[in-house]
Amino acid sequence: MIRRWPAMAVSGVLFAALIILAVLAPEFLSEPNLGLTEFGPGTVPPFGADDRGRPLWEFAAQGARVVALPSVLAGLLVGVFAAIGGLVRSMELRWADSLVQAFGEVVGALPRMVVVLIVALLMPRDWRGLFPLAVVWALLAAPGAMDEAAAVAERLGGARFVEALRAHGYSMWRIFVVHVVAYNLRPVIVRQAAEVTMQVVFLEISLSYLATANDDPSFTHADSVRSWADILHLGYRALAFEAPYMHALLLGLGLVALVAGTTIGISRAARAR
Amino acid sequence: MSDQAPLVVMDGLTIKAPSRTLVDGVSFEIHGGRVTALVGPSGAGKSLTARAAMCVLDVDPGLVAGSLRFPALDPKVDWYEGVRGGGMSAQRRLLARTRHLRGAYFTYSPQAASSALNPGRTVGRQLAMAISRRQTVPNDVAAEIRRILGQVGLQPWASGALPGELSGGMAQRAALAVAVAPKPRLVIADEPETGLDPVLRRAVVELLVRVCKEEGAGLLLISHHKDTVRRIADDVIQLKGQHGETGGTA
Amino acid sequence: MNREPDIDSPPVVVVKGLVKTFVQAGAFPWSESREVHAVRGVDFRIAPGEVVALVGQSGSGKTTVSRIVLGLEEPTEGEIWLDGQRWDGVSENERRPKRVNYQYVPQDAMGALDPQQTALEHVVETLTVLGGRSPEDALLEAVAMLENLGLGQRLHALPRAMSGGEQRRVTLARVLALRPRLVVADEPTSGLDPDRRESVLEDLIGNLPDGAGCILVTHDMSEARAWCHRIFAMLAGRIIEVVDLRAEEPVHPYASILFDPWSGPLPTQPLATTGCPFRPDCPKASEVDGDRCSVEEPGLLPADPRTHRVACHAVDR
Numbered sequence: 001m002i003r004r005w006p007a008m009a010v011s012g013v014l015f016a017a018l019i020i021l022a023v024l025a026p027e028f029l030s031e032p033n034l035g036l037t038e039f040g041p042g043t044v045p046p047f048g049a050d051d052r053g054r055p056l057w058e059f060a061a062q063g064a065r066v067v068a069l070p071s072v073l074a075g076l077l078v079g080v081f082a083a084i085g086g087l088v089r090s091m092e093l094r095w096a097d098s099l100v101q102a103f104g105e106v107v108g109a110l111p112r113m114v115v116v117l118i119v120a121l122l123m124p125r126d127w128r129g130l131f132p133l134a135v136v137w138a139l140l141a142a143p144g145a146m147d148e149a150a151a152v153a154e155r156l157g158g159a160r161f162v163e164a165l166r167a168h169g170y171s172m173w174r175i176f177v178v179h180v181v182a183y184n185l186r187p188v189i190v191r192q193a194a195e196v197t198m199q200v201v202f203l204e205i206s207l208s209y210l211a212t213a214n215d216d217p218s219f220t221h222a223d224s225v226r227s228w229a230d231i232l233h234l235g236y237r238a239l240a241f242e243a244p245y246m247h248a249l250l251l252g253l254g255l256v257a258l259v260a261g262t263t264i265g266i267s268r269a270a271r272a273r
Numbered sequence: 274m275s276d277q278a279p280l281v282v283m284d285g286l287t288i289k290a291p292s293r294t295l296v297d298g299v300s301f302e303i304h305g306g307r308v309t310a311l312v313g314p315s316g317a318g319k320s321l322t323a324r325a326a327m328c329v330l331d332v333d334p335g336l337v338a339g340s341l342r343f344p345a346l347d348p349k350v351d352w353y354e355g356v357r358g359g360g361m362s363a364q365r366r367l368l369a370r371t372r373h374l375r376g377a378y379f380t381y382s383p384q385a386a387s388s389a390l391n392p393g394r395t396v397g398r399q400l401a402m403a404i405s406r407r408q409t410v411p412n413d414v415a416a417e418i419r420r421i422l423g424q425v426g427l428q429p430w431a432s433g434a435l436p437g438e439l440s441g442g443m444a445q446r447a448a449l450a451v452a453v454a455p456k457p458r459l460v461i462a463d464e465p466e467t468g469l470d471p472v473l474r475r476a477v478v479e480l481l482v483r484v485c486k487e488e489g490a491g492l493l494l495i496s497h498h499k500d501t502v503r504r505i506a507d508d509v510i511q512l513k514g515q516h517g518e519t520g521g522t523a
Numbered sequence: 524m525n526r527e528p529d530i531d532s533p534p535v536v537v538v539k540g541l542v543k544t545f546v547q548a549g550a551f552p553w554s555e556s557r558e559v560h561a562v563r564g565v566d567f568r569i570a571p572g573e574v575v576a577l578v579g580q581s582g583s584g585k586t587t588v589s590r591i592v593l594g595l596e597e598p599t600e601g602e603i604w605l606d607g608q609r610w611d612g613v614s615e616n617e618r619r620p621k622r623v624n625y626q627y628v629p630q631d632a633m634g635a636l637d638p639q640q641t642a643l644e645h646v647v648e649t650l651t652v653l654g655g656r657s658p659e660d661a662l663l664e665a666v667a668m669l670e671n672l673g674l675g676q677r678l679h680a681l682p683r684a685m686s687g688g689e690q691r692r693v694t695l696a697r698v699l700a701l702r703p704r705l706v707v708a709d710e711p712t713s714g715l716d717p718d719r720r721e722s723v724l725e726d727l728i729g730n731l732p733d734g735a736g737c738i739l740v741t742h743d744m745s746e747a748r749a750w751c752h753r754i755f756a757m758l759a760g761r762i763i764e765v766v767d768l769r770a771e772e773p774v775h776p777y778a779s780i781l782f783d784p785w786s787g788p789l790p791t792q793p794l795a796t797t798g799c800p801f802r803p804d805c806p807k808a809s810e811v812d813g814d815r816c817s818v819e820e821p822g823l824l825p826a827d828p829r830t831h832r833v834a835c836h837a838v839d840r
Contacts, residue, residue, distance in 0.1 A: 155638075156634075156637075156638065157631070157633070157634030157635075160629065160631050160634040160635065161634050161635065161637075163595060163629070164627065164629045164631075164634065164635030164694075165635070166595075167593055167595055167622065167626070167627035167629070168622065168626065168627065168649070168653070168697065168698070169619060169620075169622035169623050169626075169653045169701075170652065170653070171619065174652065179637050183637055183639040183640065184637070184638065184639055272638075272639060273639055273681055314716075314717070314718055315716030315717065315718055315719070316716075467714075468713060468714065470579075470580045470581060470742035470781075471580075471742060471744060471780075471781055471782075471783075471784040472580055472780060472781070472784050472789070472790060473580070473581075474784060475784040475785060475789055476789060476791075479789065497716070497717045500783065500784070500785055501785075504785045
């Protein structure tokens with residue numbers, strides 16, 4: 001059983017590390033150092049270099065900057081939707097509930113990855129970036145989050161719960177914001193938000209990897225910038241061709257694990273009692 | 274006292290849980306055509322005793338002493354033979370061995386009677402399934418279903434209804450119909466009066482007693498309402514905390 | 524019961540001419556809607572320190588009356604006065620601060636508790652938010668109240684880990700911690716085993732502040748008899764008998780059956796819509812001259828609210 005406070009502390013630290021990395025990202029990569037024959041961390045600390053001798057920490061940092069804001073905002077967006085879904089159910093507003101259901105049924109039926117890919121392909125060149133895709137992803141994830149939150153809200157006892165607290169003398173604010181959302185919906189909201197944040201990061205990696213592998217311009221960032229997909233692509237060459245880029249593979253997987261670990265930690269920290 | 278063989282003879286029932294004795298040396302007889310009340314304070318083990326009489330033992334280590342016979346069925350067999358002290362595995366075997374008795378020799382109506390109904394099947398279908406458990410199945414099952422519904426005060430249309438479509442009171446009657454449809458020798462009703470106001474309580478209990486008597490079944494009624502027991506019980510099994518004894522007519 | 528109502532002081536609750544009619548929509552949008560006359564004229568007063576039972580079958584209007592008294596619903600007609608202040612027709616914003624004094628114990632205890640709060644946290648929140656206590660004082664008082672109700676070992680338990688009786692006692696603790704002037708308890712013992720019922724009522728009524736009134740909505744007549752100063756028996760939206768069971772027995776034919784359902788023939792007919800609602804099943808209707816029971820609905824007599832009052836033509840008051 002992962003205990004709450006350690007989970008919160010660890011995930012807090014991991015999250016801070018990623019943000020710091022994003023903040024420290026250089027505008028442009030260092031000049032290539034083509035004379036290198038060894039690319040490991042011993043030659044180019046702390047994470048080694050790519051095939052052109054550029055330090056991989058810059059790739060990691062730039063990648064972090066690419067994903068940081070959009071993924072967190074997407075998570076927040078889903079969190080807000082989840083809160084709305086839960087509140088609508090606990091307030092027993094029939095019309096709003098029908099609206100939410102309709103939204104859910106239409107949007108929920110769309111295959112997320114396909115829609116995002118289509119949007120990515122159709123977007124005008126100038127608008128390309130992770131942010132619009134992250135918003136689309138969040139909107140597509142919203143119905144599921146709202147549904148789960150509504151289910152939790154329903155288990156609270158609906159009108160009886162609200163009425164008992166109202167009769168007791170609590171204000172509507174206290175009933176809905178404190179009791180319904182903060183105490184009871186919190187686990188769902190945080191978990192859904194964290195998951196979507198993680199998914200957007202992985203979305204960015206997948207889209208960039210596709211672009212990199214096919215030598216196409218990226219969907220999600222400017223061509224001068226590198227992302228974590230580039231690290232992983234380098235790592236792939238280590239696996240496939242026994243090229244000397246094992247450190248890149250480890251770094252890439254390590255970054256993925258970092259994000260996953262942060263997500264899990266935050267979800268565990270916010271879980272229900 | 275009826276001169277027919279008793280339906281259930283329990284002797285010295287003792288059931289233990291890991292930390293304490295749940296039922297300690299309870300003995301009683303239940304006769305057909307009579308109403309037997311099972312009373313006692315909460316925690317005395319009324320439900321447990323009733324389930325034990327149906328060979329449903331779900332506590333570990335569970336049955337440690339006692340014998341159970343159904344003389345009306347077979348005077349010689351002690352159903353607890355080989356189960357005493359045998360723990361959960363012996364109890365599970367007993368459960369499997371006696372499956373054919375439950376829903377046929379006796380039926381059980383739980384506290385929230387309407388929850389005994391399968392929400393996914395119509396009342397008529399559940400009645401038909403119950404009727405099929407009888408020794409001799411009538412030729413015209415549909416007519417029999419209508420008869421039983423009438424007996425519990427339901428209109429024929431209830432046959433095509435799902436339990437969820439019936440009001441609370443009607444669902445309760447439907448549950449009663451399903452309990453008596455297999456023409457069991459014994460109906461066990463576990464606190465059917467729970468949550469009902471006094472007039473409704475009497476109505477439900479009277480219906481239960483009337484239908485059981487009409488169908489020739491015995492009734493084991495678990496109740497904590499003294500006025501009910503006083504009025505309708507022919508025999509009383511009093512569980513005093515731990516020990517039980519069969520009292521005379523209440 | 525060792526407290527007596529203070530009938531000389533101003534009443535805690537005054538209900539005048541209470542009427543509540545619900546409109547029940549038809550099955551289809553074009554169907555006619557039906558009017559349900561849940562309460563058809565109820566008057567009573569509750570003195571400080573008085574415990575009153577509202578008894579009756581489901582549909583008699585007792586729950587509706589109790590909810591209107593607390594301001595959880597608005598009456599169609601009539602007046603509610605709590606501690607000399609008008610309570611009906613007042614905006615919720617004005618009522619809310621005063622709700623501290625007029626508390627509700629709902630029938631569904633589990634549904635009234637927050638699954639994410641422990642017993643202690645519930646009561647502490649009540650005391651800090653509604654009782655104006657400091658966190659330290661709130662903690663001490665909350666612990667004392669919970670221990671008083673036998674929950675000393677369950678302070679940090681969540682509702683789902685508690686038995687029905689324990690959940691009930693947490694709702695009681697939260698209500699009683701505010702030292703209210705009135706407690707309305709809606710079937711507080713429903714679903715509990717007989718022995719637990721007694722202790723819950725003892726916890727509730729035994730811990731009422733001095734001078735507090737209490738309305739107990741129940742259909743358990745033995746409870747009403749044991750714990751209440753007066754009983755209001757309701758049928759079809761009206762009070763048909765007001766009696767102090769410590770002194771007298773109910774005389775209304777319907778009330779008698781409520782108290783001992785086996786005492787007479789079981790009522791099976793639907794209630795009448797003209798005259799006395801109980802007439803179709805009433806064994807005494809034939810004793811009354813002419814057709815009075817079918818034509819004229821009996822009023823509560825005598826007029827003095829503190830006597831034994833009955834609404835029945837066959838009973839001579």
